[in-house]
Amino acid sequence: MKKIILSTVAAVSVVTAASDISTPHERIEKAKDTSTPVTEKSMLERVHFKGDLRLRYESIERDDKDNKYRNRYRLRLGLHFDITDHLMFDAGMRSGFGNPTSGNQTFHDDQPLSDYFFQSLRFNILGLTYKEGHSVYKIGRQPYLMYRPIKSQLVWDNDVSMNGVNYQYKDDTSIITLGANQPTQEENTVNEADTVNLFLAQYVHKMKLESGKLNLGAGIYFYDGLKGNVPLFGKSKGNTLVNGVYANDYHIVEGFGEFKFNDLLGMPFEVAASVAYNFAADDNNFGYDLAFQLGKAKHVGEWQVKYSYTDIQEDAVFGAYSDSDNFGGGTAAKGHAIRAKYKAGKNLYLAGSFFFNTLYASKSETGEEADYERVQLDAIIKF
Secondary structure, three states, X not given: OHHHHHHHHHHHHHHHHHHOOOOOOOOHHHHOOOOOOHHHOOOOOOEEEEEEEEEEEEEEEEOOOOOEEEEEEEEEEEEEEEOOOOEEEEEEEEOOOOOOOOOOEEOOOOOOHHHHHHHOOEEEEEEEEEEEOOEEEEEEEEEOOOOOHHHOOOOOOOOOEEEEEEEEEEOOOEEEEEEEEOOOOOOOOOOOOOOOEEEEEEEEEEXXXXXXXXXXXXXXXXXXXXXXXXOOOOOOOOOOEEOOEXXXXXXXXXXXEEEEEEEEOOEEEEEEEEEEEEOOOOOOOEEEEEEEEEEOOOOOOOEEEXXXXXXXXXXXXXXXXXXXXXXXXXXXXXXXXXXXXXXXXXOEEEEEEEEEEEEOOOOOOOOOOEXXXXXXXXXXXXX
């Protein structure tokens, strides 16, 4: 009860604060002034900041393990510095003690509030970006560039960062993404992992139709060094382990289609299907995701709701990088997800996510299939 009251008070505080903001700071991508050459700007004018704070109440109820009820937060801070008109330095920090796919930090009754917002912050962005025409080059630790239909997390969680060299070409008809990266090991992991390389390539073909837009895409994500290696992030997240090491490599092929209707019942509507297949594993290597979304929470007073059904076998994808919320994160499960969002203020969002899943026997603590239900209620303020 104490935790529920804390979450309610925190959410009301955020709503009250956001309602008083008449001129909020714009996010980096919108705030940049391109009319004046960078060389003519002062040092202060070259710096742009962004961030967001999410307060969350969460419940997890499952047949095979004790239930959880907790209050959490996620804090993200970003800095963007224009070196030249084409070259930028990016830096960002996120809470969560280095979790690769989650910035969530749980409040504990016996821990001072001052410990949360600084001790848990870690760099999740630190690198250079070069833009020229339709091309973007990124070096260092940067957010993912892969296109995801209706933000599907079948292969890539929302918060994954890439460590290496990545390139993307984007115009009105296509998106081409290439990269060479090295996943970093979670800092709290006891067993040191060997180096893992990740090579990726994705192509998206975009078509404009009379009733909307059609996007067709395919990608290949080639991990080198996972088979025989210890889990990079403490747990297998559903992937098959033998004697504590990965039993397979992950050479993943992805295919997807997405159609965006201009208007359905007076609102935008999107439908998408995605599949993933790991040809480095002999079995339990296929997954798929079907989804639709109605509405778009873009302006104050607007809302959106998304439904998806996902079925993903143990070794279809690299579990540590796929959705960290559905199924408790990773693979070896199937089920429904409903996500809703409402824009309540210029930079305030209220959201809720509801997951109704079945864990495969290989992922269940009892060795038998288990029901998994999760609810997340969020208040998000962006600045």
